Amino acid sequence: MSNVIGLYQPGRSPLHRLPAGWKFLALLVFAVLIVVFDRLWQLGVGAAVLCVGFAVARLRPGVVLRTMRTVLVLLAVVFALQWWLLGALSAAVVCLRLLVAIGAANLFTLTTRVDDLVAAIERAASPLRRFGVRPETLGLLVGLTVQAVGALSVIARQTREAQRARDAGRSVAAFTVPFLIRTLRHADELGEALAARGVGDEDGSDAARLSEELRR
Amino acid sequence: MSDSTPQRSATRHRQPAADLARIVVFAAFIAVLGTFPGIYLAGAAAPIVLQNLGPLLSGSLLGPRRGTASVVLFLTLVALGLPLLSGGRGGIAPFFGPSAGFLFGWILSALVVGLIVFLSRKPTLPVLLVANLAGIAVDYLVGLPVMAAVIGDFRAAGIAMLRYVPGDLAKVVVVSLVAAAVHRAFPNSTPRKASTAR
Structure with a gap:
């Protein structure tokens, strides 16, 4: 299915070469940590790790921004509502957590070929x-x-x-x-x-x- | 020889290839709906996106089993990294975000719509209206709590989604009219409990 291009951005970084299955596990662990953490500084560390990930993957900023565009609009609405209802600190925590989780998911999608993911799922599901x-x-x-x-x-x-x-x-x-x-x-x-x-x-x-x- | 005939017609009846084709083509149909730009209708605070007509139409036209399967297939393709959600979104991120529940809700939506249409004698306009209203309601029933959990506040979720309600109600009417017309033009698209025995 080399005709299936999807959102994948070709590259040769370590993140691109990491097997799809392991990368997905890493994403899940990262997402769980992000949900568990609820201090602003902890989420800040998560955001920094994510930024390193994007830098390592050498994705063009324009591409990354394009995948985040609709989410950013939604986050702006959520942030405004949260600030109004619950205060600035909790608004910042909720929005940073979402931003980091969604950013990590996008990093996964941008560096993983659809073919590889399909093959990984087929392999993982073979016991079925x-x-x-x-x-x-x-x-x-x-x-x-x-x-x-x-x-x-x-x-x-x-x-x-x-x-x-x-x-x-x-x-x-x-x-x-x-x-x-x-x-x-x-x-x-x-x-x-x-x-x-x-x-x-x-x-x-x-x-x-x-x-x-x-x-x- | 003659013994094998009923068995053969029984396997024919299932028509796995035809079922598979319907599921595949409707998954693609939902994707194509996503390529149409949002329409701003007078009075609506949010652009009307056509894509969430897809699960309702799949349920209305394919019945519960195949309709649900086509939605699951569509969401699988999105998760695999194909930019098939409206606005060219895709990948796993949409399933992590605040509106993830509305995506998962589509599965239940197609199932509920399909079941109501399947259990009814005839896919008349009133039946389709009830089915699709229930389908949209189920989507909110899954989507709102998930959104509330993700952003940590139910009121904020409710306020954020309120602007979609008028558009979605309009869609129920449009989908029902469309599905009724398609059922008239293409009568045996949905397997039906009562009328197949005819």
């Missing part, structure tokens, strides 16, 4: 095989869904053009109904294509092959 779970279908599902997003984007554009051509107004319903009908039709076509390739059959060998094809 004895309960009838097939972890390798995750890669297949991700690949199929990413392709479907592309197909539906085209369908959405065509629907909008058709709507404009017959001057059908700009209401949400006038767009969504035809879009959904074409979406369901696309799903039926995909279902037939998958059935023809044996996806959903008991052995699932063709599913594995299709997954391989999607990866390329």
Whole structure:
């Protein structure tokens, strides 16, 4: 699935090279610590560690800021409300904690390739095989869904053009109904294509092959 | 020979590939809804984002099992690092933030909407209105306490979310109208308890 790019920012830093599974564990530990700490100086140390992480990963500040933009707006609202309701100190603690936790999660996402994460999850979930779970279908599902997003984007554009051509107004319903009908039709076509390739059959060998094809 | 026929039709009935395709395509549908910019409607304090129509429509059109699965798949893709949430957000961070509960609430939302539509005889407009209202309510039921826990104050969470309520109520009506129209145009999209036996 090298076609799945996502939010990943290519790089060669130690954080980029750290295996996805271990990185995720580190993120969880860090997040738990951030939730447990409730002194401002403790959270300050957490923020400093996070800043070192960003520096080590050599991410462009513009990229980092872009991922934090919506969160910053929300935090501003939360900070104002908290200050008004509970006072400045507790507002600062709550907002710094959120900022650091969300920043750490973003650092993880920006330095971890989707492929690697999928592979790590498939590996971690392999003990579930004895309960009838097939972890390798995750890669297949991700690949199929990413392709479907592309197909539906085209369908959405065509629907909008058709709507404009017959001057059908700009209401949400006038767009969504035809879009959904074409979406369901696309799903039926995909279902037939998958059935023809044996996806959903008991052995699932063709599913594995299709997954391989999607990866390329 | 003839013994194997009923068994065969039984496995046909499940149609795993068709189910999988619907789940995948609706997960993608929710993603595509996120690419539309927010609309400012008169009187609404927050931009109306279309993406949370997705779980409601998935439940309304696919039923409880496949609708819920499509929402779970969509959220999985987001968590894996794909920028599919409205505004191009993605990764694990949205699941750590104050509105994380509203994302997890989508799963329950699709389930509840799907169950109500599934258990009803016919997906009429009143049924869809009730189902989608319940779906939105469930999302708030999960989302608000989580937000309150994250920012440490229930009043602040309530005040922060109040501005979304008018838009979400409008969405219930739009989704129900849309789903009713799609059900008319595409009658057998949802497996139904009573009418499949017909």
